[in-house]
Amino acid sequence: MTIPFDIVRCAYAELVVTDLAAARAFYVDVLGLVVTEEDENVICLRTLEEFIHHNLVLRRGPVAAAAALAFRVRTPEDVDRAERHYRDLGCRTERRASGFVPGVGDAVRVIDPLGFPYEFFFEVEHVERLAWRYDLYTPGALVRLDHFNQVTPDVPAGRDYLESIGFRVTEDIQDADGVTYAAWLHRKDTVHDTALTGGDGPRLHHIAFSTHEKHNIIAICDKLGALRLSDVIERGPGRHGVSNAFYLYLRDPDGHRVEIYTQDYYTGDPDNPVVTWDVHDNQRRDWWGNPVVPSWYTEASLVLDLDGEPQPVVHREQPSELAVTIGADGFSYTREGDTEKGFKLGQQL
């Protein structure tokens, strides 16, 4: 199968934050991301194993939102191809030879068919890969950007679109009626570079950074407790069913959700088996059956158009995962066929 342009991986997100100092305190002082470059309006941050200029750009702005989800492409020509592809789709595009953010060169930004601001670039400044700089590691060191997660009303439509630009599905959540609640799609050899979560969108559900081991994620929780910031922990830590990774969800000072993530599996083979989870399986989102807090389902970040204005949010018409699993009419099971004990969360209320 031919692809219109060759995406290598998710590379960085640009987030607008309303209080840059507070955001810096969170991402640098608490989470330990490394500042590559900063001024009074913009901070470029990277993970310890990264060799490109940044994985996260924080930009001061009036409304908290995601300004771009940026993917690296394989060649400079793939930027041309991407631009052409989106133009042909009738999408708005903007090309900047000197890039949109520090450290990145020729790039195109588009508002894609799902309403998200995607960027594609090849040219980027190389910086020191700090992988061997163990003198800089903290107990909760973030070593890679792993993925984005986007909220969109119509997951199958979104999936078709992402497959059309070369992404491949690794896992999804469905019900017996064929409703798809979420899907995970990858370019690099991991479970995802981005995922689609069914809900009112376009909105950014979260961005995710990797640690080496599980204890690193626990160390982040412990540090948040020590700083009396435990209320930024929204969900977890836990083990995902989907992806099999160990996870934690935090909320930054603007409410942007950040996942810390480790140990999913290799997906690089062309016939990597797709795993489909039943939406009523109570271990799909947390393998240990621990409850997903409602805010995790309902809250997400606005995304911006190419003028910097928030994209309007479209309501999801299909069933909501929250409602079908933990609402009054919802149900979840631990063992297929279980009828007796409804689900774990109910046990706890």
Add this chain to the structure above:
Amino acid sequence: MTIPFDIVRCAYAELVVTDLAAARAFYVDVLGLVVTEEDENVICLRTLEEFIHHNLVLRRGPVAAAAALAFRVRTPEDVDRAERHYRDLGCRTERRASGFVPGVGDAVRVIDPLGFPYEFFFEVEHVERLAWRYDLYTPGALVRLDHFNQVTPDVPAGRDYLESIGFRVTEDIQDADGVTYAAWLHRKDTVHDTALTGGDGPRLHHIAFSTHEKHNIIAICDKLGALRLSDVIERGPGRHGVSNAFYLYLRDPDGHRVEIYTQDYYTGDPDNPVVTWDVHDNQRRDWWGNPVVPSWYTEASLVLDLDGEPQPVVHREQPSELAVTIGADGFSYTREGDTEKGFKLGQQL
């Protein structure tokens, strides 16, 4: 200060279970405790670093309950002293030269002033300490019995009693009015050999086993997920505020609560500082502010008298920790002085 008899440590619990095969499947097949000896009515289990006959006795019986909380004393004479001490207190005692369970010799059982069946013994069969037998380790290997936790209506009274037999408090939970909600007391060099949790009692809140590292506890959760038994996870994993240990609470097939626990701190100095937590501090029970499920506060195991009959449960008259922290009139804070956001659980409902 003189002590009436010299307790070395908590040594084993005897639990009555209604389905011995189900209990065996849980403690042996799932948790990996080692069978020292068993017959159709009784199973004696130990942890991997133990050198005495057992840390847990499961006995088949009609009503799920705790039959004994057994402590090892320093010398054979301490058994005599313990017997005398409880007789002097007017407590019912029973001495058996050949012990109450396999592998344990001369022992005395008493119904103590709080209504709990305590056993004191010195004589015990030595068995192989399997510490070096890494060929027997599982990913979630339990290496020591760490402590008991008892529910009692009047914590200060219980604390006075336990201090009178040589226990020392390491931590407690109080409020500004001087109500004590829980206390932790030790003999060995850890945070506790037993703890008192304020509530309707006497009941056994839980027994706790140690792992070496945090990932071992995560491995237990992961295995429970794989076995589609995630609903036996009641609370956690998490980091305790009190004790600073990493924890997990499970419920066995009879509902007996088992904690898996690792990495508290050394307490052996005579002036080890007592840590007092405010009951409204939302990080006291979980350092990450994750909610304590109501069942954890309200449910516990019956305890038996020396005839094997369940002890009557006396209602706690003092305020309930559940009610003052997460009930309609309760509150918890992340940062002292916080007023805006009530508490994390509320945020999630």
Add this chain to the structure above:
Amino acid sequence: MTIPFDIVRCAYAELVVTDLAAARAFYVDVLGLVVTEEDENVICLRTLEEFIHHNLVLRRGPVAAAAALAFRVRTPEDVDRAERHYRDLGCRTERRASGFVPGVGDAVRVIDPLGFPYEFFFEVEHVERLAWRYDLYTPGALVRLDHFNQVTPDVPAGRDYLESIGFRVTEDIQDADGVTYAAWLHRKDTVHDTALTGGDGPRLHHIAFSTHEKHNIIAICDKLGALRLSDVIERGPGRHGVSNAFYLYLRDPDGHRVEIYTQDYYTGDPDNPVVTWDVHDNQRRDWWGNPVVPSWYTEASLVLDLDGEPQPVVHREQPSELAVTIGADGFSYTREGDTEKGFKLGQQL
């Protein structure tokens, strides 16, 4: 750049062993690899996260040797292309529509320009990916095949060849005179799918399996100690300089070397920076400066031709890494420019 055929990743090795029962005890009972299929002559083994039939085939035979290093290609047509490519190179090839080993279909084996028996296949039986089967995990669980490592006399020549079929170099070891001692090359997004170690060859230096975390590798050592098999530990555990991974080298009952490996870094970007290490840098092979045992440099497994006969071994004419670093005339430094303390090993003798 165009590639003659598209290799996805290293997929499995076929090793001839002289005592199949002893090899099974090592790989299955000690290391915990999963048996997909076996008979009296052949055992097919896989790691816990694998979904293809196997990562290792053990075949009973008269002489311990590597019979094949097999790579998965992206499409069935890539098998044709590979066959054509090697024929055009004048290499001996053998195509078998039903494969050479159980579970693998249409495949071609070649004796490549370096003298190694390479296999390329696409068709393969899918089996259950056991990633979520935590009930099957052992403390030292092997979750993926990571790479091969081949001994060849002329590393630059070997590197040119591997680059010509699409591999890309991530790291190498050189000296100031331009001698290359070793090179690491990848197709999937890790530091390598195979590496070239300068020495008398063609021989197989080792195959490597991944664990999730470092403690899993320690658990393997601990278990070997418990089984009184510690003498199968040849080198490590330690931290590599090259690749930044945590490692351990074992020798199987036939002397085949097996590495256990975890936590290298992402290499999937087209301009992933190449890291070149100075051969005299004492942290290149072990980041902690711990000595590399001579056997690790000198011993390796024979490889077979397509008739099952051992390939003749050609002497390396270029300088030996062992000799230039720890021999009488060799030297290593901890800090560039160090003169005082020669190197750590010397300190220890």
Add this chain to the structure above:
Amino acid sequence: MTIPFDIVRCAYAELVVTDLAAARAFYVDVLGLVVTEEDENVICLRTLEEFIHHNLVLRRGPVAAAAALAFRVRTPEDVDRAERHYRDLGCRTERRASGFVPGVGDAVRVIDPLGFPYEFFFEVEHVERLAWRYDLYTPGALVRLDHFNQVTPDVPAGRDYLESIGFRVTEDIQDADGVTYAAWLHRKDTVHDTALTGGDGPRLHHIAFSTHEKHNIIAICDKLGALRLSDVIERGPGRHGVSNAFYLYLRDPDGHRVEIYTQDYYTGDPDNPVVTWDVHDNQRRDWWGNPVVPSWYTEASLVLDLDGEPQPVVHREQPSELAVTIGADGFSYTREGDTEKGFKLGQQL
């Protein structure tokens, strides 16, 4: 059995260092010990879980040596008893009501029958126990002082002496002729508060600090590599046979040896089984059979008398563990009865 005075635990060591700035860089900047108090001549350092003033005192002086090994006793009166006891033994003692080092009050120092400068104290300043201050933790955080290790020519004589002041043996190394090469003795509930290593003495072999988990020790190695200080790693990391702990040995800038140690077992029962290891068992010192470097056997720190002069070193007349295990006439086995392969180190030369 009555004891002449009641030692609680090993509490701190006072080390004389020739370059205080270099020592500070090592213990504070590299290892992350916390400075409680310091001036131009003395630095008082503690571990993260400690609540007494310090676990290590570095004092500037002309000759690198150990000035004191200090033990905490249970009551102020135990200091009197200790003073009396050593006087009765004819040992030189010095009592200082205001202590010998900052933060410690009334204390007695003695030159004990083995020639070591022991201190006993009860009064000590309490400081913040930083256990919950995860914002201060580093990846290799040292959380407790675990033990001392002393070199003495006659181990059985030393053992008798230590037992006479209340220590109890947990493990030792012997040969078939009854020679004792080393012994481990404890007061707190761990394998040791101090150990005796047979050799020319009195000298201090090492002091040991604990981490929570094994990865913390690996992190220290990784950081030393990043700082190009890997040559301070003398031995390890590895798993001890004796004690079953995970270990690492470093040398500070003056050559003082520091062990990093984690996960031995509970020893508090009065009949805790003694483990005796055969000196020829190649897994006794390293469970994985990795070689013990000769310097580990032969080098140690001088100890000072009460005037601050180095104690003369007396030669050990009994066989040397180094000589009987790895010398020309020595041997070690992996499996009892092994004859074929001498020992692992030989394999490597």
